[in-house]
Amino acid sequence: xxxxxxxxxxxxxxLAFGYxxxxxxxxxxxxxxxxxKFAQGFAIPxxxxxxxxxxxxxxxxxxxxxxxxxxxxxxGFAVGLFGARYLFARTWEESVAVGFxxxxxxxxxxxLPITERAYGHEALTANFAIIALHAPFCYAVGITxxxxxxxxxxxxxxxxxxxxxxxxxxxxIIGISxxxxxxxxxxxxxxxxxxxxxxxxxxxxxxxxxxxGGVLYRYRPGGDMRIILFIVSVSLVLxxxxxxxxxxxxxLSTAQFRSAVITAATAPGVNAYLFANMYDRAKPVxxxxxxxxxxxxxxxxxxxxTVLP
Numbered sequence: 001x002x003x004x005x006x007x008x009x010x011x012x013x014x015l016a017f018g019y020x021x022x023x024x025x026x027x028x029x030x031x032x033x034x035x036x037k038f039a040q041g042f043a044i045p046x047x048x049x050x051x052x053x054x055x056x057x058x059x060x061x062x063x064x065x066x067x068x069x070x071x072x073x074x075x076g077f078a079v080g081l082f083g084a085r086y087l088f089a090r091t092w093e094e095s096v097a098v099g100f101x102x103x104x105x106x107x108x109x110x111x112l113p114i115t116e117r118a119y120g121h122e123a124l125t126a127n128f129a130i131i132a133l134h135a136p137f138c139y140a141v142g143i144t145x146x147x148x149x150x151x152x153x154x155x156x157x158x159x160x161x162x163x164x165x166x167x168x169x170x171x172x173i174i175g176i177s178x179x180x181x182x183x184x185x186x187x188x189x190x191x192x193x194x195x196x197x198x199x200x201x202x203x204x205x206x207x208x209x210x211x212x213g214g215v216l217y218r219y220r221p222g223g224d225m226r227i228i229l230f231i232v233s234v235s236l237v238l239x240x241x242x243x244x245x246x247x248x249x250x251x252l253s254t255a256q257f258r259s260a261v262i263t264a265a266t267a268p269g270v271n272a273y274l275f276a277n278m279y280d281r282a283k284p285v286x287x288x289x290x291x292x293x294x295x296x297x298x299x300x301x302x303x304x305x306t307v308l309p
Contacts, residue, residue, distance in 0.1 A: 008305070011113045012298050014206060014228030018213025032214030039211055043204030044108060045175030050197045051128045052179025053189065060129040064250035069130050069260045070137060072242035076102035076234050079143060083234075090226045090282070094147040097275060097282035098227065100142040101289045102234040106136050106269035108172075109208050110294070114301055115262050119255070126259035132180070134163060135172045135271070137240055139163070216294060219287035231268065231289040236300040240265035258308050265304045 022029055080102030084095035105111065107130060115127050140163055147159045168174065189197070191210070242265040247257045268290050275287035 004305050008114060008117075008153040008298050010117065011110065011209065012205045014209040015216075015294070018210035019217050020213075021210075022214035022217040027214065028217065029214075034212055035207055035211040038216060039204055039208035041171045043200045043207060045171045046197050047175075047201035048128070048172060049130065049175040049179040049205045049268070050194070050201055051124075051184075051188075052132055052176055053182040053187075055125065055128055055132075055179075055183065057180075057183055060125050060208075061086055061132075062252075062256065063131070064261060065126055065129060065247075065252055065256045066133060068243055068246035068250050068252060069264060070133070071246050072239050072264055073103050073105070073138070074141065075242055076239045077145075079238060080231060080234050081145070081288055083230060084227060084282075087230070088224065090227075092283040093146065093279065094285075095144045096142065096149050097279060097286055098231060099145065100138070101231045101268040101272040101286055102239070104138045104272045104275070105134075105142060105235065105239065105263055105267050106266040106294070106297075107131050107204070109212055109269065110266040110297060110301070111263035113205055113209065113261075114266070114305075118262070118305055119258060122268045123259065130260065130263055132176050135170060135176070135229045138271070139173075139275075141168065142275055146281075150279075158303055183212060212270065213292075216291050219273065219291040224285065225288075228288045228292060231285070232293045232296055235268050235289075235293055236265060236296055240304055254309050261304055262301065262309060265301055267297040 018032075020030075022032055041272065077099040079099075081095050081099030084090040084098035085092065107127070112124065112127055112131075115123055143163045144159060147162055151159070168177070240261050243260050244257075245258050252260065268286070270290060273283070273286045273290050276283045
């Protein structure tokens with residue numbers, strides 16, 4: 001209970017504040033969209049750029065860490081995909097959208113603040129290593145699978161171009177990519193620029209959490225509750241359990257192990273709904289999974305924090 005109160009609850013209070021403010025009509029959907037545009041389009045890319053630009057890539061991009069996390073994520077995608085197809089008789093396109101919900105954890109808006117509050121800012125290096133590949137990996141898997149499902153025997157030659165276009169018009173991926181370039185080129189950041197980036201970065205997570213509350217107000221539960229609970233179970237139980245198993249077998253350090261499991265134990269991110277909306281497939285299910293998963297994450301994250309070393 002102390003973990004729930006001291007670590008998890010403050011994060012969700014900010015999120016709930018955004019929800020209540022939107023519910024009471026004190027801000028509009030346009031205000032929420034503008035705030036999320038600032039947070040996800042500018043402030044968080046600055047946060048990721050600054051973190052990746054100064055990260056020791058050789059030390060933190062550990063194949064064991066990344067392999068443990070993404071093997072669990074890819075398994076979650078496969079379970080969601082084939083579960084939707086064969087357990088719930090969804091079309092292949094809808095099944096891909098459901099699989100994407102099991103693939104895309106909310107590593108930024110939930111994983112980062114929960115890890116930071118639990119273990120301190122210095123514990124985030126493994127989180128940033130995971131996040132650096134998160135959006136590129138998930139979008140590459142999801143878009144490729146969706147385009148293959150939509151092709152239905154037609155030529156697949158255009159798929160790589162579609163995947164690359166979708167990935168590199170994403171502000172988060174642009175911020176990560178620029179950070180990697182600066183890091184590898186060992187370019188020093190001028191102090192005044194670093195201070196400006198720090199100001200933007202500090203605003204990112206609080207603004208995004210508050211905005212996420214407003215966004216979730218739109219996503220009233222709808223669709224087949226069985227498949228929604230199936231997605232939430234894949235995201236909050238199966239994925240972190242697999243990362244625990246893979247991380248134990250790979251011999252991750254305690255800090256890496258904590259970051260990987262906590263990141264895996266977060267709800268489907270808003271990008272899961274955006275992906276479903278982009279292809280107009282399984283939108284009510286994806287929206288409800290984001291909402292219900294985010295609420296359930298408060299309790300499941302407390303459980304994983306309790307059992308972590």
